[in-house]
Amino acid sequence: MSGFPVLGWILVGLGLAVVALQRRTIALGAVTAQALLLVAPALAGARDGGQLAAAIALAVRALALATVFLVVTHRTRDPRPVQQGSAPLRRVALAVALALALTWLVPHVGLPSRGPERVVLALVAFGLLVAATTAATVFQVLGIVLVENGLALAALQLPGTSWLIELGVAFDLTLIAVVASVFHERIFTEFGAGDTSALVTLRD
Amino acid sequence: MPDRVLLAEATVVVPAVFACALWWLPHRWTAAVARLGAALTAASALATAGLALGHPARPRVGDWIALDAAGGLLLAVIGFVGFVAVLASPAHLAVSASLLVGERRRHQAYYLVLFAFWATLLAVPVAGNLGAAWLLVEATTAASALLVGFNGRPRALEAGWKYLILTSLGLGVALLGVTMLAAGVPGGGLAALTWRALPRYAGDASTATCAYVLLVAGLAAKIGWAPVHNWLPDAHSEAPAPVSALLSAALLPGVLLVAWRCAQGVAPVVGPGVARGVLIGFGLTSMGTCVPFLSRPLAWKRLLAYSSLEHMGVIALGVGFGTPLALAGVAVHVVGHALAKSLGFVAVTPLLAHEPQAAVRAVGGIGRTRPGLGVTLGLSLGALAGLPPSPLFVSELLIIAGGFAAGLPWVAGAAALALALAFLGMIRALLETAAGEAPHRSVTRRLPGLRGVQALAVGCVPALLALAGAAPWLPATDIVRALAKGVS
Numbered sequence: 140m141s142g143f144p145v146l147g148w149i150l151v152g153l154g155l156a157v158v159a160l161q162r163r164t165i166a167l168g169a170v171t172a173q174a175l176l177l178v179a180p181a182l183a184g185a186r187d188g189g190q191l192a193a194a195i196a197l198a199v200r201a202l203a204l205a206t207v208f209l210v211v212t213h214r215t216r217d218p219r220p221v222q223q224g225s226a227p228l229r230r231v232a233l234a235v236a237l238a239l240a241l242t243w244l245v246p247h248v249g250l251p252s253r254g255p256e257r258v259v260l261a262l263v264a265f266g267l268l269v270a271a272t273t274a275a276t277v278f279q280v281l282g283i284v285l286v287e288n289g290l291a292l293a294a295l296q297l298p299g300t301s302w303l304i305e306l307g308v309a310f311d312l313t314l315i316a317v318v319a320s321v322f323h324e325r326i327f328t329e330f331g332a333g334d335t336s337a338l339v340t341l342r343d
Numbered sequence: 344m345p346d347r348v349l350l351a352e353a354t355v356v357v358p359a360v361f362a363c364a365l366w367w368l369p370h371r372w373t374a375a376v377a378r379l380g381a382a383l384t385a386a387s388a389l390a391t392a393g394l395a396l397g398h399p400a401r402p403r404v405g406d407w408i409a410l411d412a413a414g415g416l417l418l419a420v421i422g423f424v425g426f427v428a429v430l431a432s433p434a435h436l437a438v439s440a441s442l443l444v445g446e447r448r449r450h451q452a453y454y455l456v457l458f459a460f461w462a463t464l465l466a467v468p469v470a471g472n473l474g475a476a477w478l479l480v481e482a483t484t485a486a487s488a489l490l491v492g493f494n495g496r497p498r499a500l501e502a503g504w505k506y507l508i509l510t511s512l513g514l515g516v517a518l519l520g521v522t523m524l525a526a527g528v529p530g531g532g533l534a535a536l537t538w539r540a541l542p543r544y545a546g547d548a549s550t551a552t553c554a555y556v557l558l559v560a561g562l563a564a565k566i567g568w569a570p571v572h573n574w575l576p577d578a579h580s581e582a583p584a585p586v587s588a589l590l591s592a593a594l595l596p597g598v599l600l601v602a603w604r605c606a607q608g609v610a611p612v613v614g615p616g617v618a619r620g621v622l623i624g625f626g627l628t629s630m631g632t633c634v635p636f637l638s639r640p641l642a643w644k645r646l647l648a649y650s651s652l653e654h655m656g657v658i659a660l661g662v663g664f665g666t667p668l669a670l671a672g673v674a675v676h677v678v679g680h681a682l683a684k685s686l687g688f689v690a691v692t693p694l695l696a697h698e699p700q701a702a703v704r705a706v707g708g709i710g711r712t713r714p715g716l717g718v719t720l721g722l723s724l725g726a727l728a729g730l731p732p733s734p735l736f737v738s739e740l741l742i743i744a745g746g747f748a749a750g751l752p753w754v755a756g757a758a759a760l761a762l763a764l765a766f767l768g769m770i771r772a773l774l775e776t777a778a779g780e781a782p783h784r785s786v787t788r789r790l791p792g793l794r795g796v797q798a799l800a801v802g803c804v805p806a807l808l809a810l811a812g813a814a815p816w817l818p819a820t821d822i823v824r825a826l827a828k829g830v831s
Contacts, residue, residue: 245557247550248519249526263519270512279508286515293522300525301533304474308518311478314485315511322488322504325443325495338501341577343636343645 513564
């Protein structure tokens with residue numbers, strides 16, 4: 140993939156933006172832009188109908204998720220952004236530390252070059268951190284999407300990845316997002332905000 | 344002889360067709376059609392399982408479908424538990440409500456998602472490659488999360504959300520492991536992910552080990568192995584009782600089979616010690632983690648949930664030991680656990696009608712106020728605790744003996760200690776539930792679903808005894824040899 144360093148830095152930058160942001164719509168835009176940026180090289184590298192279908196599925200997945208979440212955020216306007224628990228700079232520092240740790244712990248993903256591997260691991264780390272440390276329901280799901288964007292990049296870099304599996308992953312992720320949006324709306328109705336810090340009754 | 348692969352496909356297609364049909368049917372027909380769908384699906388699953396277990400030395404392994412002894416065993420379990428869950432659903436729906444779905448289509452929505460979940464679950468043990476298995480496991484999350492949060496109340500929302508996010512994140516980590524493995528198998532494409540291709544991994548062993556650890560750690564979040572089990576007690580306790588039975592007795596061992604197949608596939612690359620060690624580690628951690636929880640008074644469904652944590656740990660340990668004794672124990676344990684856990688969960692509907700406080704705290708003396716229900720609860724708890732002659736007593740003995748046979752006496756000893764402590768906790772709960780002090784309760788009211796639960800209990804007794812009786816002969820059979828060989 141020519142020009143990967145630039146694309147890689149953009150993907151990482153958008154990932155870090157999701158970590159730092161508090162506004163749902165801007166974070167959603169960053170995650171969607173990330174997925175759409177992956178579509179261009181996927182389309183350019185498609186050598187047969189299957190790979191073309193996988194690239195189109197990636198684009199459809201990105202747009203479908205953006206639509207679902209835009210509708211959901213529009214229908215459930217939080218009176219103020221949900222408190223994230225820690226300051227943006229602290230979250231970014233944690234995310235970078237986790238990405239570096241993951242890059243150090245995972246010796247070699249198996250991709251043709253180390254650059255894309257680092258981007259994949261960074262996106263996985265950012266996604267895990269966003270889902271684990273934020274209280275906003277929408278952000279937790281965006282964390283999962285961030286992880287899957289990283290894995291979509293890995294699939295793009297691998298020669299001969301099964302396009303059927305890629306289609307399936309795109310479908311599954313969309314399904315998870317739709318179910319999450321059902322829960323988000325119900326949580327919003329019940330608690331007045333899409334805030335998981337209200338979900339603390341089940342303890343032993 | 345009917346074609347096994349065709350029958351396996353029918354086993355998945357039938358409930359999927361009924362899922363769609365049930366959505367369109369008028370409310371008054373849903374229960375009857377659901378029962379018909381359940382009967383056909385269970386019959387198909389049991390027939391497929393019978394063929395797979397009847398010819399264990401000749402598994403059918405293709406790119407998309409793999410049917411071996413382990414898959415057959417799980418098909419039988421998932422088919423049976425799903426059948427029980429569908430039969431128990433009308434009683435549950437009659438006494439429950441849903442804020443997630445409008446009342447007008449509540450029954451249709453419930454059966455649609457239940458059958459979709461069941462169909463996906465039935466496809467997991469026959470998936471012929473790691474990629475398809477991952478996709479199916481992820482798809483079960485979407486369907487089952489909706490069922491966990493079905494009543495739409497705050498506690499159910501919390502449980503469903505936790506389940507959705509934690510298991511999806513775990514499966515994201517597992518997908519990273521899948522990608523890493525796929526990158527190292529020559530040829531690429533779907534063929535690189537088939538169970539038989541995994542041993543041909545050509546990358547370096549450290550990458551394969553890392554991929555395997557990520558894969559199993561990610562799946563552990565779905566299996567409910569400690570320390571990534573946080574969703575399990577909440578989801579099991581808040582889901583509709585029939586769904587809890589499916590989650591505990593069918594979903595968890597179904598996903599565990601995927602982890603087992605991965606271990607068998609990568610063992611030639613990473614070494615059998617590493618492949619088994621990871622499973623043993625998760626097994627022991629889970630068994631140790633459940634002990635303090637089983638030792639304190641818990642609401643009935645949470646008690647059963649922590650018991651699931653224990654039993655998934657026991658099964659992981661048996662798979663990790665990998666000796667004929669241990670694998671025979673695993674086979675008996677999976678089946679015995681499914682019977683006892685189904686009984687325990689479907690008894691929840693009459694239990695809550697008799698004593699609503701059982702939803703939130705431990706209750707005593709059910710055997711005094713409702714002897715029939717008390718005996719059923721006691722039978723379930725006694726079997727799950729491993730009280731002789733429960734088949735789980737025999738299977739646990741086989742697994743511990745298998746640990747000694749594998750040359751891991753310290754691990755087997757630690758497991759025996761954890762089992763003994765968990766047993767004490769479960770027996771205390773059994774005595775309290777069946778014969779403890781009972782507050783005043785109405786005994787004249789007809790309890791919903793009690794007759795069905797008692798019929799299931801009557802059926803379970805000979806099945807459990809037969810299983811316990813057959814267990815000692817199992818280690819020398821072709822089935823156990825096939826379990827050891829796997830599909831790789």
